[in-house]
Amino acid sequence: MLYGKIIDIDSQANKAQVEQDLNKRIFDFAFDLWEDEISELKKGVxxxxxxxxxxxxxxxxxxxxxxxxxxxxxxxxxxxxxxxFARENEILGKYKDFVAGHLKLDFVRMRRFLLTAYNDLCAMDPNVENDVLKKLKQEIAYLSQAYENYHKKTQYALNYAFETIFLARQVEYNKTIVRIEEIQSSLANAQAQTNSLSSALAAGEKSLGKRDDKGSKEYTEVEKEVKQMRKRYVDLLNFIGNQKDALVSENARMKNFKEEHFEKFAQVYTPMTQDIKTHFLALLDTKAYDFDTTLWGRAKYSQSIKHFFRNSRIEGSFSSKTFLRYFLRGLDKTKLSARSKELFDLLHYLETTNRKSLMIVRETMVNTLKYKEVIEKIDSSLLITIDNDPINALKSLIQKSQDIIVIDEKIGNVSALSVIKTYKELPKANPKIIFCVVVRQLPPSEIVSKGKFMGVEFVNEHNMDMLYDCIRMAL
Structure with missing residues (x-):
């Protein structure tokens, strides 16, 4: 075993240098060789x-x-x-590969409204609920409860956590507590005996001093009793003194132990609790997104819900954003309760997060702008780009994927289907893109059915209702 000091730390490269004490030789080593807490790897140690x-x-x-x-x-x-935190880490460990790269919705904000939307939509059409949706709901409820339990465990001050998590698990420390309690108990008992004996000794010595029969048998017996009391009294005083010293010593050991280990505990506990919280919320946010998209993915095919949207004159996509806007549209913004204000904040959040992108590729700018105006009425938060050249559009699509493409069936000598085929053959093609092909005349039903299977919808050029429904269902 060699001895030395840390002389340099490179956090970016995860490397450090140690200088040997004996001959001042310098060695490099990687952080993963360090066997203690990484926070203790410091220059000079x-x-x-x-x-x-x-x-x-x-x-x-x-x-x-x-x-x-x-x-x-x-x-x-x-x-x-x-x-x-074994329970929390066990739960998060099961989902460690689930969260990365997954779209999210703020679960804490969305929780109440998600359940409201779920209950309302299922009341309109019980068939909206299926096994997948039911399982998602149960999973979110389970994870939410686990997070609440975690939050309760971590709401106390650091000192309390130190005592209940670290000190409570230290066998020798807790033996010291018992030892101190025993000393305190014996001290109290000895003090009580001393107080009683002190009075008896004082009375015995006073009585002995008044006697004038020194040398008598009775005097000798009384004198012997007083001497025994005096010896017992001195022994008790010595015992009390020793126990007080022991109490001071044990308390000092406890104090030193807590001072030595509190900072080490905090260096692990604080970042670990924050890390667990971050991962828990990220997991709940991804599950909230899955639940929301699954719910509306089923709801938008329900005839009862479509009928409700139509009769209630609800414009926009089938989504929580549109449904919440419908809930809030009759409220007076000058007379809002705290709960209503939270819902308006939630609406703003939904309008600005996970915004979908749409590209319009039409032969003329007039037709392009006409479609853009119609589509913006469906969802004003859409990120819309336009192009008149299908080749340029394809290059752009390769660089940056879109959620929906609206494209004329033919622009110049280039057909929409050839552009779609070329794109889908690319290694990094996004399989979730919906292509809305604008045609002058709808193709035969078998072509329409085949197109749906490939993520292609056909809309009649002059039928704005068909375009509206196509985009609405694609969102």
Whole structure:
């Protein structure tokens, strides 16, 4: 085992340097060789390390001299904290590959309205609910409850967490607490005996001083009793003094133990709780997105819900955003309750997050702008781009994917179907794009059915209702 000091740390490269004490040789090592908490890897700290074939293979902090009076650690802080959050980490571990790259909706904001929309839509048409949707709802309820339980566990002050998570798991520390309680109990008992004996001793000595029969048998017996009381009294005083010293010593050991380990506990506990919270909310946000899209993905095919939207003159896509706008449209913004204000904030959030993109590719600018005006009435939050050249549009689509493409069946010598076929054959083609092909005359039903299977919808050029329905269902 070699000894030395850390002389340099490169956090970006995850590397550091150690200088050997004996001959000042310098060795590089990677952070993953460090055997202690990474927060303890600092310039100037003394370390022990092993070198094999001129390379560091093990390195850790140089142990401090052992204080024979110090309370030993039975379980390190990290292990205590991991045990305390075992349930949360187990749940998150099952979803560790689920969240990355997944679209999200703010679950905390959306929770109440999602359930309201779910209940309302299922009341309009019970067939909206299926096994997938029901399972998603149950999963969100389970994860939400788990997060609430986690929140309750972490709402207390750091000092309280230190006591209940770390100190409570330290066997020798808790033996010291019992020892202090025993000392305090014996002190109280000895003090009570001393007080009683003090009065008896004073009375005995006073009585003995008044006697004039020194040398008599009775005097000798009384004198013997007083001497025994005096010895017992002195022994008690010595015992009390020793116990007070022991109490001071044990309290000092406890104080030193807590001071030594509190900061180490905080360095693990604080980032771990924040990390768990971040991952929990990210998981709930992705599940909220899945639940929302699944719910409306089924609702938009329901004839009862379509009928309700039509009769209620609800314009826009089949979505929580449109449904919430319908709920709020009759409210007086000058007389809003706190709850209503939260819903308007939620509407603003929905209008500005996960905005979908749409590209219009039509032969003439007049027709392009006409369609753009119609589509914006469906959803004003759409990110709309326009183009008159299908080849340029295809190049643009390769660079940046879209959610919906509205394209003329033929522009010049280029057909929409050839553009679609070329795009779909690309290695990184987005399979979820909906292509709305504008035709002068609808093709035969078998072509329409085949197109739907390929994500292609056909709309009559002059039928704005058909265009409206196509875009609305695609959103």
């Amino acid at each position: 003394e370390v022990e390390f092993v070198v094999e074939m001129r390379a560091v293979t093990k390195i850790h902090l140089k142990p401090k001299p052992v204080d024979p009076d110090a309370i030993p650690v039975n379980k390190p802080a990290r292990l205590c904290i991991e045990e305390f």
